[in-house]
Amino acid sequence: MASQATFKCVIMSPRALIYENEVSSVFLTGDRGEYEILAYHYPTIGILKKGSVVINWKESIPIKAGIVKFAANECIILVEEEEHKNKPAPPVE
16 A cells, blocks of 8 residues: 655744644635645645635634745645634723
8 A cells, every 4th residue: 555645734823833744635725716735736825815724634724814835845834813713802992
């Protein structure tokens, strides 16, 4: 059985490192539609819209917006995190 090709994926927000691991696929919602990045994908830079970053079709990270860069078999995604629904609203003054 052949092993599946992987690449390094790093997802960061201004506040924290959200995810870092070797993955086989990343599915994104870009400004021109949805697409999937696989190992050895052509180098690309893109804008991400509100949606989710789906890793290996198993994990989903909701985002407000972001940018993605894939080069040299490494995917770097900078995101603005989606607000958690259970988080209380800040007081209004």
